[in-house]
Amino acid sequence: MKAVVVEQYAPIDQIELKDVPSPRAEPGQLRIKIEAAGIGFVDGLKTEGRYQTKDPLPFIPGTEFAGVVTDAPGAPGGYQPGMRVMGMTRSGALAEEIVVKPEALHPLPDGVAPEVAASFRANYLTALYALSGRASLVAGEQLLVLGAAGGTGIAAVQIGKLLGARVIAAASTPEKREFAQAHGADAVIDYTQAGWRDTFKEMTDGHGADVIFDPVGGDISVQAFRSIAWRGRHLVVGFAGGSIPALPFNLPLLKGGALLGVDLAQIGVREPELQKRLMGELTGWLADGQLKPVVGQIFALEDFRGAFKAMQTRAALGKMVVRIAR
Ligand SMILES: NC(=O)c1ccc[n+]([C@@H]2O[C@H](COP(=O)([O-])OP(=O)(O)OC[C@H]3O[C@@H](n4cnc5c(N)ncnc54)[C@H](OP(=O)(O)O)[C@@H]3O)[C@@H](O)[C@H]2O)c1
Structure with a gap:
């Protein structure tokens, strides 16, 4: 072969x-x-x-x-x-x-x-496990997806919409932002612009992000955490940007926010029942056409x-x- x-x-x-x-x-x-x-x-x-x-x-x-x-x-x-x-x-x-x-x-x-x-399987299970299994995202919350046009990012955009969140997609080019919007994002933002956090604040009426889906890492992660809402959850998914950020510990204290790790490779071993339930949910959405x-x-x-x-x-x-x- x-x-x-x-x-x-x-x-x-x-x-x-x-x-x-x-x-x-x-x-x-x-x-x-x-x-x-x-x-x-x-x-x-x-x-x-x-x-x-x-x-x-x-x-x-x-x-x-x-x-x-x-x-x-x-x-x-x-x-x-x-x-x-x-x-x-x-x-x-x-x-x-x-x-x-x-x-x-x-x-x-x-x-x-x-x-x-x-x-x-990999991207959508990662997204559903992160958003539902770890962050307990609920309908009406503000979800910020970083790297939103990438593999895991676009999955998080779609799953976020299925869970009823308002999804704000952050991506580096107009083409990527259009792609995220075409797949359901409610609003888009260029997170390569210096003032993007001010724009984001306006977009959420000063509330910030209840949940941040972060497959990018680097300085963007720390900037995003600074825009988290009270009791917000920042999901650490990956470091596609190449560097692993360090978060000053005063920020979770001041923001009342939490950092949550996500590792697809460990879900089946550590939480097999949850993985089974989430896969059932995903394949159900796939079969009935709700998820494309x-x-x-x-x-x-x-x-x-x-x-x-x-x-x-x-x-x-x-x-x-x-x-x-x-
Ligand atoms: N934790 C888990 O269980 C899990 C599961 C799957 C994947 N991952 C990890 O998640 C990360 C993303 O995976 P993916 O499959 O979504 O990747 P991908 O399709 O390549 O998307 C990554 C996004 O990151 C952004 N980015 C910023 N700087 C970049 C750079 N220097 N090079 C490439 N992309 C850059 C890009 O968006 P912009 O251009 O818009 O900035 C890109 O769309 C990887 O680190 C992967 O290992 C983790």
Whole structure:
């Protein structure tokens, strides 16, 4: 089968598509023919060996996929060949086939395209867990989403609207702000402008943000926390801007605000029941059409480098997807 193989941690230009043996499913495992893989910011960090945890070399990058079960010895988890699934894994999704345990999979509702399914689980589960599971966002609250046109950001915009919040989307370019508005944001703001906090204050009639969804980090995070409402919750999701901010401890005291960490990788282990409930909620919205996950750009497997570069150059709108099989 064809697979992207990282033999040495390196920039994406130095990573190749190779022919490698197809994986075999042992009892208790399932083999999936992958139709599409979603690429997130983390995948770029992993190929360069810059993520918090390093995948042992060599490895196939890609953590999110959608496809069809082709082998299921013993029908683990009730899965049978021919069933359509979406999945999450530590690595291995940028390949024509993958072998996983049933816990990595979720059945795919009818009528959902593989590109949509591959854009769905990581970002939308992160957004729902953050906004509902951690921040207990309620209808009518003011939600500020930073990096709102990115993969997790646009998911937070959509989930925030589904939870009934007023969503203010912060992004760096007019195109990104239009994109956020087209996906439901009530108002937009250019957070690269020096006076953006004053504009934000006016937009919320002096109230500030009840909840801040923050996948960006750096100085923007501290600025945003300074605009938090009394009893506000600032969700630490990621550091796409490249630097980890330090928050002066007097700010939570003065603002009556809280900083809450979010880690998708730990939800299933630490709060499996909550993850199950949130996935049920998400797939329900997906099945009844209330939630239409945003597919940003689709690349052929041969062009996988384009998906990584779009994110690394801050050019991505929504989630980048690599189409693998037809
Ligand atoms: N905690 C979790 O469980 C979890 C789950 C998924 C992802 N993450 C993390 O969340 C972060 C965002 O992931 P994502 O998939 O949403 O990424 P993404 O699609 O690339 O979006 C990130 C956004 O950050 C902004 N940004 C600011 N400075 C940037 C820079 N120097 N380079 C790139 N983007 C920059 C960009 O918006 P503007 O141009 O508008 O500023 C961009 O749209 C990453 O750090 C990722 O590791 C965490």
